Amino acid sequence: MTYKETTDWMFSQLPMFQMQGASAYKKDLTNTLLLVERLQHPETKFKSIHVAGTNGKGSTSSMIASILKEAGYKVGLYTSPHLKDFRERIRINGEMISEDFVVDFISENKSFFEANQLSFFEMTVGLAFDYFAKEQVDVAVIEVGMGGRLDSTNVISPLVSVITNIGFDHTQFLGDTLPKIAAEKAGIIKSNIPVVIGEYSEETKLVFTAKAKLENAPIYFAQDNPEVTFECALLGDYQVHNKKTVLQAIELLQSQFDIDEKHIKLGLKNVIQNTGLLGRWQILKQKPFTVCDTAHNSHGLKIVLNQIQKHSFETLHIVLGVVNDKDLDSILPLFPKSAKYYFCKPNVPRGLDAEILKQKAIDFSLFGRVFNSVSEAYDEAINSAKDSDFIYIGGSTFVVAEIV
Numbered sequence: 001m002t003y004k005e006t007t008d009w010m011f012s013q014l015p016m017f018q019m020q021g022a023s024a025y026k027k028d029l030t031n032t033l034l035l036v037e038r039l040q041h042p043e044t045k046f047k048s049i050h051v052a053g054t055n056g057k058g059s060t061s062s063m064i065a066s067i068l069k070e071a072g073y074k075v076g077l078y079t080s081p082h083l084k085d086f087r088e089r090i091r092i093n094g095e096m097i098s099e100d101f102v103v104d105f106i107s108e109n110k111s112f113f114e115a116n117q118l119s120f121f122e123m124t125v126g127l128a129f130d131y132f133a134k135e136q137v138d139v140a141v142i143e144v145g146m147g148g149r150l151d152s153t154n155v156i157s158p159l160v161s162v163i164t165n166i167g168f169d170h171t172q173f174l175g176d177t178l179p180k181i182a183a184e185k186a187g188i189i190k191s192n193i194p195v196v197i198g199e200y201s202e203e204t205k206l207v208f209t210a211k212a213k214l215e216n217a218p219i220y221f222a223q224d225n226p227e228v229t230f231e232c233a234l235l236g237d238y239q240v241h242n243k244k245t246v247l248q249a250i251e252l253l254q255s256q257f258d259i260d261e262k263h264i265k266l267g268l269k270n271v272i273q274n275t276g277l278l279g280r281w282q283i284l285k286q287k288p289f290t291v292c293d294t295a296h297n298s299h300g301l302k303i304v305l306n307q308i309q310k311h312s313f314e315t316l317h318i319v320l321g322v323v324n325d326k327d328l329d330s331i332l333p334l335f336p337k338s339a340k341y342y343f344c345k346p347n348v349p350r351g352l353d354a355e356i357l358k359q360k361a362i363d364f365s366l367f368g369r370v371f372n373s374v375s376e377a378y379d380e381a382i383n384s385a386k387d388s389d390f391i392y393i394g395g396s397t398f399v400v401a402e403i404v
Contacts, residue, residue, distance in 0.1 A: 003100075006107075031116055035123075048141070048157075049064055049253070052185045052188050055300040057164055061078075066274040078143060147185065166199075183207050190217065192217060222249075227244065243268065322357060344370075345374075
């Protein structure tokens with residue numbers, strides 16, 4: 001198969017959570033354990049850092065990877081989802097995995113995947129681990145896909161575990177209270193391995209502390225540390241907490257790696273060019289000031305929408321699309337009633353019909369027009385806006401993916 005045929009097969013033949021939702025969620029690690037055994041346990045052949053959390057996983061993982069790269073190490077980075085190309089998920093020192101490696105890996109293991117009904121995510125985790133082992137990375141930063149306890153990535157024994165924060169997302173799988181969600185994320189805390197908690201509330205702190213005590217794992221709460229003033233290429237207000245989390249994790253890694261302040265400063269400053277991370281308060285145009293952001297739940301959107309209000313502008317234009325399992329009652333009240341809306345459907349099977357989104361938005365006094373595609377909505381916003389206006393594109397990772 002060609003690379004395109006290979007990835008098309010991965011996306012369509014087997015469940016992919018981002019596309020299909022609930023049907024792709026597997027509630028145990030059986031398949032992943034079978035796969036890593038078949039691959040001769042690649043996850044044991046490199047050092048790793050494990051990053052979970054509701055929001056900020058990708059930014060935090062990328063900053064850690066960038067700092068380690070600046071310190072001279074060969075660094076694997078596994079993140080999800082991708083925006084444009086599947087290979088964005090698996091990188092070494094910012095370079096995406098080769099198309100040939102993806103094709104060969106799937107070809108060699110396709111019959112095993114089919115026989116054992118492996119999910120898209122299980123295959124991809126196996127691919128990443130196999131690649132990092134064969135390329136002999138010094139260390140790999142591994143981002144959890146969803147949750148933690150039952151996530152396919154949770155077969156590693158990292159140097160440090162990181163949990164960025166807890167908010168309401170994927171509640172149909174992870175639980176409908178913050179302590180329940182925290183318990184799933186806390187599933188990555190392992191025996192005698194230090195864990196960094198980025199942000200906590202009283203109720204989630206109890207969960208983390210209890211699990212860390214059970215595992216005899218040293219626990220660090222980055223939220224309590226002073227603010228990090230180093231310049232960072234990631235400009236979202238939410239990066240304040242992520243930077244604290246990153247620095248706490250790096251401090252723990254300094255016993256294993258030669259990292260000094262110069263590497264930290266350069267790693268934060270060069271994080272986008274070192275990792276290819278996109279869609280985090282990404283400025284697309286100066287006039288009109290145009291920003292896209294992948295925030296898609298109430299916890300993340302609240303911060304982004306507050307950041308917009310810090311800017312001065314005449315009219316706010318919002319290009320908005322979501323997926324069909326999004327809890328609209330929790331996110332639509334956060335949006336400003338004074339904005340002009342451009343409703344659209346991201347081009348994935350899980351995309352919510354833009355007309356349905358528009359009708360639901362009316363319940364919250366949010367008014368606008370429906371467009372046939374994200375690009376059509378974006379083009380109309382650009383054409384309608386004056387230089388003194390502000391354009392925001394978001395609501396879903398998939399909306400952002402279509403315009404970056």
